Amino acid sequence: MTSDEPTEEQRDQAALWLAKRTGGSFGASEARKLDDWLNADRRHRRAFDELRVLYAQLEMPARRIAAKTSFRRTIALRLRPRLSWLIPPAAAVATIVCVCWFNPSLVENWQADIVTHQELISSVVLPDGSIARLGADTAIGLDFENGQRRVRLLRGEAYFEVRHGVPGTFTVVARGDEVRDIGTKFNVDIGIDETDVVVSEGAVAVIGSNDTEPVILREGDQTTLAGGRVGKIASTDTNLALSWMSGRLVVQGARVADVVRALERHSPRPIMVRGRLADRRISGTFPLTDVNASLETIAQAVDGTVTRVPPLLTILY
Numbered sequence: 001m002t003s004d005e006p007t008e009e010q011r012d013q014a015a016l017w018l019a020k021r022t023g024g025s026f027g028a029s030e031a032r033k034l035d036d037w038l039n040a041d042r043r044h045r046r047a048f049d050e051l052r053v054l055y056a057q058l059e060m061p062a063r064r065i066a067a068k069t070s071f072r073r074t075i076a077l078r079l080r081p082r083l084s085w086l087i088p089p090a091a092a093v094a095t096i097v098c099v100c101w102f103n104p105s106l107v108e109n110w111q112a113d114i115v116t117h118q119e120l121i122s123s124v125v126l127p128d129g130s131i132a133r134l135g136a137d138t139a140i141g142l143d144f145e146n147g148q149r150r151v152r153l154l155r156g157e158a159y160f161e162v163r164h165g166v167p168g169t170f171t172v173v174a175r176g177d178e179v180r181d182i183g184t185k186f187n188v189d190i191g192i193d194e195t196d197v198v199v200s201e202g203a204v205a206v207i208g209s210n211d212t213e214p215v216i217l218r219e220g221d222q223t224t225l226a227g228g229r230v231g232k233i234a235s236t237d238t239n240l241a242l243s244w245m246s247g248r249l250v251v252q253g254a255r256v257a258d259v260v261r262a263l264e265r266h267s268p269r270p271i272m273v274r275g276r277l278a279d280r281r282i283s284g285t286f287p288l289t290d291v292n293a294s295l296e297t298i299a300q301a302v303d304g305t306v307t308r309v310p311p312l313l314t315i316l317y
Helices: 007-021 029-041 041-068 071-102 108-112 256-264 275-277 290-299
Strands: 122-125 132-135 139-143 149-155 156-161 171-173 179-180 186-189 195-201 201-208 215-218 219-227 248-255 272-273 281-287 306-309 313-316
Touching: 007 029, 007 041, 029 041, 029 186, 041 313, 108 139, 108 149, 122 281, 149 156, 149 186, 149 256, 171 186, 179 186, 195 201, 195 215, 248 256, 256 272, 256 275, 256 290, 272 275, 275 306, 281 290
Parallel strands: 149 171, 272 313
Antiparallel strands: 122 132, 132 156, 139 149, 156 186, 171 179, 179 201, 186 195, 195 219, 201 215, 248 281, 306 313
16 A cells, blocks of 8 residues: 655655745746646645645744834835846745755755665765765765765765775765775765764775875774864774664764754655753664654653654654
8 A cells, every 4th residue: 555655755856846836937837837746646635735735834023024114115116126027036045944954964965876765774886996886865976987985974874895906096075075085985974063984804095175285094903084074083883883774873972963953864844853852962872773762762862852743853852
């Protein structure tokens, strides 16, 4: 039996249709195509209606702000004939803001060559024969032309098993920072403000966008990149660090916001952390295959509450 919940791809399509319809150049032909798409699957209509409601909710505060002072209203009336051409573009911009709030990964998905959804692991053979094991909600771009072997990690987490004997240095780029292979298997995880690198075999050279010299990490080493600089090198249990590949998230003294971000990759909807809970520290093992149960466990640990606003988001506060 097919679920009534729209897929991520259907939500993306709905976002594009809404952007077209509010952009000011939506003709009869496009309207018919939209009707055909809406009628093709009930999930299409649900995804589109959810976005319309969200768009309306975002639009109303803007209208109230614009109407607060009579002076602003007077200026707006005087300038309306001259600036009327801005109305369709402004509507399109508002739609894009709405879409990015509803699906902030959309822009990264457009830039990527490979995108995963909620699958625990997606194994990909790269053009040079190396293997990338991608975590949930991960996006990568590939550049393997003209002797280059570069992977742009745009979002998420990936474990790389690099093939050797191939010309060119295998390099992973994350937020402008680089992890260069020396002969290894390693993991790169983009968090909210930091990028973690763990080496399980061999060695890598890590250099931040603001560093002048690379730092060498060897088997069992871990470091964090933040602000374009490599942090301290520490020893780590690689089995724990790579536990996500077996469906578990194991953390020790991690920020709630970072743990929730990792869980969010496995959730069909955004998860928001409000208030001071974001900076609380927790330790434990959380199943990635049951995000709801993991959130409830976290809430109990930090004396918080989980509230769900289906189908838009989940809030921990």
